[in-house]
Amino acid sequence: MPRAPFNPRVSIVTGGASGIGRAIAAELVARGSHVVVADLDGDRATRAATExxxxxxxxxxxxxxxxxxxxxxRDLVDRTEADRGPVDVMVNNAGIALGGLLEELDERHWDRALAVNLGGVVNGVRAVYPHMSARRGGHILNTASLAGLIPAPAMLPYTTTKHAVVGLSTGLRAEAAALGIGVTVLCPGFVDTPLLDEVYEAPPSIAGGSVRQAVRLMQPKFLSAETVAARAVRGLERNQAVVPVGVLAHLLWRLNRWAPPAARGLCRVQARVHRSRVHA
Ligand SMILES: NC(=O)c1ccc[n+]([C@@H]2O[C@H](COP(=O)([O-])OP(=O)(O)OC[C@H]3O[C@@H](n4cnc5c(N)ncnc54)[C@H](O)[C@@H]3O)[C@@H](O)[C@H]2O)c1
Structure with a gap:
């Protein structure tokens, strides 16, 4: 049966002012959607929306x-529903980068990671769900990461929250299907966005607050936000459960499922390399 064209009328994208969120917003605008570009940085959201x-x-x-x-x-979602009509697509994408070994990190790192990377997605889901379930339709896209699919060391607050986002999304997907709501989780490898250079409260092992050079060892060529957004929206259109993006994500996700000891060995090497930087 031919698939109906995917043209959501109203969408919300959190973290929509920059990087992956902005590119997803652009994909949705290109499909004719009215997109609310929601971000902590209001000025940047205004510039993005104008463009x-x-x-x-x-x-x-x-x-x-x-x-x-x-x-x-909740206010954002309720206001959008009241002013623009039913929210067809809710993209819970806002997030921050965290890195470093466990012993370098304190409660600031854990609190912020849990509040933004996990809490932000939980809040988005809880705010939109009553509306979508009342009319039995809609789609939720949550941005996790490759770090939500594999054991990713030297960034445990990030890894923890991204695994939780995958768990939330796949579990909710099973519940929400009966209400006509689709749930998709996006899991890209490394993407060329400002996030790579803005590690939250960077500890000593993250030189200059950027992980750009370090992650090049694992993934020499970064994905573009546009590539990730195109895959994300295709995933929405096809109602895919998990959307890994990039060769690294596909390879490591498979390795972790088919040969877990090999994946764990690779991650031990990664942790050792990172630790050597602390003591260099
Ligand atoms: N860049 C990567 O390599 C990569 C890889 C996998 C997953 N991701 C995930 O993709 C998502 C988007 O990241 P990006 O790479 O586009 O980064 P980015 O820094 O370009 O964009 C993130 C946006 O989120 C906003 N934001 C941060 N905290 C917020 C808050 N409390 N409330 C509202 N908005 C907030 C920022 O202002 C920014 O505009 C994140 O969840 C990130 O973890 C990124």
Whole structure:
């Protein structure tokens, strides 16, 4: 049976002012959607929305939101439903980078990772779910990471939250199917965005707060945000459960399922390399 064209009327993208979120917003605007570009950085959201609207044929509007606040996310969703109509697609994408060995990290790293990378997704899901379930339709896209599919050392607050986002998404998918709601989780390898250079409260082993050079050892060529967004929206269109993006993500995800000892060995090497930097 031919698939119906995927043209969501109203969408919300958190973390939509930059990187992957901005590129997903651009894909949705290109499909004619009215997209709310929601971000902590309101000025950047306004600039992104203006540029995306100029590209059309859809429209983008900016919104300032801190996804770690349930009240703010609920207000954003309720306002959008009231002003623009049913939210067809909710993209819970906002996130921050964290890195370093466990002994270098303190409660600031854990609290922030849990509040933004996990709490932000939980808040987005909880805010939109009552609307989508009442009308028995809609699609939720959560951005996790390759770090949500494999044991990723030297960034445990990040790895922990991304595994949780995968668990939340795949579990919810099973529950939500009966209500006509699709749930997809996006798991890209390393992507060329500002996030790689903005490690939160970077510890000594993350020189200059950037992981760009270090991760090149694992993935010499970064993915573009546009490639990831195109795969994400195709995943939405096909109602895929998990969307890994990039050769590294596909390889390591498979290795971890088919030969877990090999995957664990590889991660031990990665941890050892990182530790050698601390003591260099
Ligand atoms: N860049 C990568 O290599 C990579 C790989 C896999 C997954 N991801 C994930 O993709 C998502 C987007 O990251 P990106 O690479 O596009 O980064 P980015 O830094 O380009 O964009 C992230 C956006 O999220 C916003 N944001 C941060 N905290 C927020 C908060 N509390 N409330 C609202 N907005 C907030 C930022 O202002 C920014 O605009 C993140 O969840 C990240 O973990 C990134």
């Amino acid at each position: 995306l609207t100029a590209a059309g044929p859809g429209v983008a509007e900016p919104a300032t939101v801190d996804v770690s606040s349930f009240e703010q996310v």
